[in-house]
Amino acid sequence: MNERQILLGNEAIARGIVEAGCEVATAYPGTPSSEILPAVAAFADALATDTAVEWCTNEKVAFEVAAAAGFSGKRSAAVMKQVGLNVASDALMSVAHFDIAGGFLLVVADDPGPHSSQTGQDSRSFAMFAKIPCFDPSTAAEAKEMVFDAYELSERHHLVTMLRPTGRVDHCRQDVELGEVIATERPAQFKKDIKRWVCLPANVRTSHPRLNEKNRAIREEFEQRYDKYNYELPAEGEAKLGIIAGGVSFAVVKDLLDSWGRTDIAVLKIGTPVPLPLGKVEDFISRHDNVLVLEETYPVIENQLHNREAVKGRWNGAVPSAGELLPEIIEGIILDALGESPQSPEDDLLGKAVEELGIRPNPPMMCPGCPHRASFLAIREALPKGIFPSDIGCYTLGVNQKTVDSVICMGASATQPSGFYLAHKVDSNERPIVATIGDSTFFHMGLPGLVNAVYNRHSFVLAILDNSITAMTGGQPNPAVGSKLRKGDEGRSVDIAGVCRGCGVEYVKTVDPYNVPSAKEFVKDAWDHAREHREPAVLIFKHPCMLLRCEQERIPVAVDPEKCIGCRYCIDFFNCPGLRFDEQNNKAYIDERFCVQCGVCIAACPQNAIVKQEEGAE
Numbered sequence: 001m002n003e004r005q006i007l008l009g010n011e012a013i014a015r016g017i018v019e020a021g022c023e024v025a026t027a028y029p030g031t032p033s034s035e036i037l038p039a040v041a042a043f044a045d046a047l048a049t050d051t052a053v054e055w056c057t058n059e060k061v062a063f064e065v066a067a068a069a070g071f072s073g074k075r076s077a078a079v080m081k082q083v084g085l086n087v088a089s090d091a092l093m094s095v096a097h098f099d100i101a102g103g104f105l106l107v108v109a110d111d112p113g114p115h116s117s118q119t120g121q122d123s124r125s126f127a128m129f130a131k132i133p134c135f136d137p138s139t140a141a142e143a144k145e146m147v148f149d150a151y152e153l154s155e156r157h158h159l160v161t162m163l164r165p166t167g168r169v170d171h172c173r174q175d176v177e178l179g180e181v182i183a184t185e186r187p188a189q190f191k192k193d194i195k196r197w198v199c200l201p202a203n204v205r206t207s208h209p210r211l212n213e214k215n216r217a218i219r220e221e222f223e224q225r226y227d228k229y230n231y232e233l234p235a236e237g238e239a240k241l242g243i244i245a246g247g248v249s250f251a252v253v254k255d256l257l258d259s260w261g262r263t264d265i266a267v268l269k270i271g272t273p274v275p276l277p278l279g280k281v282e283d284f285i286s287r288h289d290n291v292l293v294l295e296e297t298y299p300v301i302e303n304q305l306h307n308r309e310a311v312k313g314r315w316n317g318a319v320p321s322a323g324e325l326l327p328e329i330i331e332g333i334i335l336d337a338l339g340e341s342p343q344s345p346e347d348d349l350l351g352k353a354v355e356e357l358g359i360r361p362n363p364p365m366m367c368p369g370c371p372h373r374a375s376f377l378a379i380r381e382a383l384p385k386g387i388f389p390s391d392i393g394c395y396t397l398g399v400n401q402k403t404v405d406s407v408i409c410m411g412a413s414a415t416q417p418s419g420f421y422l423a424h425k426v427d428s429n430e431r432p433i434v435a436t437i438g439d440s441t442f443f444h445m446g447l448p449g450l451v452n453a454v455y456n457r458h459s460f461v462l463a464i465l466d467n468s469i470t471a472m473t474g475g476q477p478n479p480a481v482g483s484k485l486r487k488g489d490e491g492r493s494v495d496i497a498g499v500c501r502g503c504g505v506e507y508v509k510t511v512d513p514y515n516v517p518s519a520k521e522f523v524k525d526a527w528d529h530a531r532e533h534r535e536p537a538v539l540i541f542k543h544p545c546m547l548l549r550c551e552q553e554r555i556p557v558a559v560d561p562e563k564c565i566g567c568r569y570c571i572d573f574f575n576c577p578g579l580r581f582d583e584q585n586n587k588a589y590i591d592e593r594f595c596v597q598c599g600v601c602i603a604a605c606p607q608n609a610i611v612k613q614e615e616g617a618e
């Protein structure tokens with residue numbers, strides 16, 4: 001019997017990728033997908049495979065690197081989160097038309113809700129848009145199994161296949177069967193063929209009909225051959241309700257029906273929603289009078305039906321058209337569809353316990369001692385009337401310090417300042433503009449905006465918050481760090497200042513954010529330069545992330561109650577978990593449970609009420 005192990009959903013997917021003989025795996029980190037690539041590296045190390053495993057600078061890069069490995073006949077995988085697919089979509093739309101030589105798996109982790117994304121989009125829609133097949137797992141074990149089928153399908157039809165887990169599958173834990181690595185004899189053999197590998201319009205005129213033909217054939221296969229993913233759980237006797245469900249919604253429905261002991265509801269599980277096995281679905285609908293469709297997050301199954309009127313779902317408002325389908329929401333939807341009410345009103349025991357204990361949820365905050373907090377303090381104090389575009393990362397929490405005014409998507413902090421600059425320039429006006437971007441995000445998509453600003457001569461300061469880690473997604477390295485995932489595989493760090501100079505930026509300075517007074521002067525100086533020379537200036541705020549636990553001087557601090565006037569500036573504009581406010585006494589105080597003694601808050605109080613405490617002082 002094969003060994004079994006309890007794995008995170010993302011680890012199960014990673015294990016599948018390694019066992020399936022993938023030889024090139026790439027990714028850009030993003031919740032909920034981030035654990036997949038490190039787990040691929042760990043399994044590849046443990047199983048001693050030669051798999052190349054690499055973080056890339058962004059998802060488009062990851063996709064194209066893996067695609068070219070697929071052109072060479074290898075099994076490859078590109079991994080990303082749903083908004084990462086927006087970045088990779090340009091390449092996806094082209095590569096979907098290619099007759100790939102090897103197996104090419106695209107893993108896209110969706111974030112219904114969303115919990116940690118700027119959108120709650122559904123990547124199955126992208127699969128439809130690109131006309132590639134999509135597997136939608138309900139459990140970790142199924143996700144692993146789907147990896148093998150996705151590769152097999154990819155190789156048989158020579159096209160990209162998508163595995164689309166959602167966050168609950170990525171982050172569930174399940175007992176999963178482990179297997180051996182499939183031995184593959186696939187020497188890299190890129191066969192030159194411009195009709196196959198060059199997306200010239202003339203080639204697309206023939207490859208698009210071929211892609212349509214592949215879709216027709218795959219739809220047929222999903223009708224006939226994939227019963228393990230598309231199957232019916234019939235009702236006993238006449239069904240009061242038929243539910244069509246995919247992904248985690250299927251798992252929730254099954255749990256609910258089991259816990260209710262109900263056998264009068266039939267369920268059709270759909271694990272391959274694109275292209276939809278339409279015959280199977282419409283046969284189910286024809287045999288049930290009352291049909292509900294449950295899927296996250298868009299009506300992808302519903303949209304493929306010939307008659308959406310025949311079902312209850314998102315189109316008729318039976319299912320909410322945004323947000324995650326949590327068990328309590330699905331329960332309400334099913335009962336509504338049945339015309340029943342809950343047997344006993346839900347008893348919110350957890351809510352009551354939290355109420356009794358007086359626990360108040362804290363809003364998200366940067367960690368104590370986070371260098372970003374110090375950077376935002378310096379920026380805001382240097383140019384309080386400035387406009388502050390920002391980006392995706394921990395530092396988006398600079399909103400708490402009123403130093404983040406707009407965020408769009410990865411890299412947009414380097415482009416928005418150009419728009420703010422031009423909007424004021426056409427009015428013969430100007431306003432200080434300081435944009436913030438993290439080190440990883442700078443390499444991801446910040447560079448084109450910076451080059452554009454140099455070329456077009458736009459005045460603003462780009463503050464690159466270099467904490468030597470991709471912190472928000474769990475601490476992955478990035479080009480500025482230079483380390484790699486596989487044991488014994490060495491990378492090289494890319495110098496941010498050198499890159500900026502190479503892009504034509506004349507003013508590039510590195511600042512220690514912990515030295516707030518000095519950093520403030522740098523911000524003013526950089527803006528003066530940008531305004532005077534009509535060009536972007538770059539400040540690199542360099543200090544390691546607290547998660548790296550680097551040794552640093554400890555500076556114990558205290559609030560002097562004699563000096564504190566209760567203005568709350570330190571709370572409203574500095575926002576450290578180590579600083580609290582005593583409403584009764586109208587004074588700030590240090591919460592030693594959270595304070596890491598970085599000493600930065602000394603610079604935050606306009607009254608100089610936060611003071612360095614001498615060693616041993618109470």
Ligand code: SF4
Pocket residue numbers: 559563564565566567568569570571587588604605606607608609610
């Ligand atoms: S410590 Fe300073 S900033 Fe904070 S409330 Fe007191 S006076 Fe205001």
Ligand code: SF4
Pocket residue numbers: 368369555557576577578579590594595596597598599600601602
């Ligand atoms: S010293 Fe101040 S800024 Fe640093 S962690 Fe403690 S309270 Fe926060």
